[in-house]
Amino acid sequence: MLTLTAASAVVATHRNPYVPDEWLVSYQRDLMTPFGVELDPERLARGAGVTFQELAGQALELLPEPPKPDLVVVAHGLPDHYPFRSIGGHVDKLLGGGSENFAISEQGLRAPFTALRVAAAYHRSGRCRVGTVVVVEQGTFGNDEPLARDGLADTAAVLVLGGGGPWEIAAVPPASDDLAELVSASVAGHRPLVVAGPWAGDLPDLPVHRVARGSYCTSVWLALARHHEEWAQAHDALVLCDTDPRTGRSHAALLRRASQEGTT
Missing domain, CATH: 3.40.47.10 (Thiolase/Chalcone synthase)
Incomplete structure (x- = not known):
């Protein structure tokens, strides 16, 4: 486990301090211009x-x-x-x-x-x-x-x-076009918490910790790193989720209290 x-x-x-780097500028220009x-x-x-x-x-x-x-x-x-x-x-x-x-x-x-x-x-x-x-x-x-x-x-x-x-990596389901459905299918436990990123839209009627804007792919992981110990005292499952504003696709991961047994 x-x-x-x-x-x-x-x-x-x-x-x-900014140091001009012609190699970096040339590389990025060659990469972007086409x-x-x-x-x-x-x-x-x-x-x-x-x-x-x-x-x-x-x-x-x-x-x-x-x-x-x-x-x-x-x-x-x-x-x-x-x-x-x-x-x-x-x-x-x-x-x-x-x-x-x-x-x-x-x-x-x-x-x-x-x-x-x-x-x-x-x-x-x-x-x-x-x-x-x-x-x-x-x-x-x-x-x-x-x-x-x-x-x-x-x-x-x-x-x-x-x-x-304290937290088992229980499941990382495939991406979905429906965030609410993805979260509902992923949630487990009797006291779950949904950790939602800045672009997460409508969610099921569950306790939610919403991450403020200011980061893109690090958002829910910063929250997990900061709060995973305190969350383990109050919740028996976490669903980390967000919707990518570039693609509209939603992603989720289920973490479950390690002592809990059952299906995901």
């Missing part, structure tokens, strides 16, 4: 310039103790400010090395849900005893990114998955 054994969340408040997207280097200069490596490192430092994972999965819905570094390899190095590590991207806010599903599958197959999922997001872009127009915080959440924690 794969459970949540520890978690941390960070919202960066610092800015890095799709009719205009690159404005001044946007890079105005941003905080915080990288995924920084965010991951800060979040790992906030854990009660560093894990020793055999699997590291990094998840992000938007690209890094400086996209030339391996984040999974960096996290692996910070944690002592030796883990299988990779990133899941190009899925929008679905990426962390996929990461959780992958970690659970690794655990079931016997290839993962301790897993670490790192969800990262930054807000510096050289183009007009719609999701960052109102400000996008530089954030990271780390979920340490192993044995003995």
Whole structure:
């Protein structure tokens, strides 16, 4: 049984001095121009310039103790400010090395849900005893990114998955076009809590913790990292969910109190 054994969340408040980087500008311009997207280097200069490596490192430092994972999965819905570094390899190095590590991207806010599903599958197959999922997001872009127009915080959440924690990773169902139906099908327990992201619409008549705007794919995972211990005192199941504003598709994950038995 794969459970949540520890978690941390960070919202960066610092800015890095802007250093013009012609290689970065050239790379991003070559990437965007074929799709009719205009690159404005001044946007890079105005941003905080915080990288995924920084965010991951800060979040790992906030854990009660560093894990020793055999699997590291990094998840992000938007690209890094400086996209030339391996984040999974960096996290692996910070944690002592030796883990299988990779990133899941190009899925929008679905990426962390996929990461959780992958970690659970690794655990079931016997290839993962301790897993670490790192969800990262930054807000510096050289183009007009719609999701960052109102400000996008530089954030990271780390979920340490192993044995003995209070929350079992019970199910990560397929995406759906109907969020209310997805949540209803996912919910379990007698005292459930729905943790809903910024774009979650109508929900079943259940207790709900709504996450404020300001983040995209990290939103519900930041809330889980901050509150999972207190929620374990009041609830026996959590449904984390949100609807991706880019696709209209909804995603959910069910966490159940580890001592609870039954079907999902």
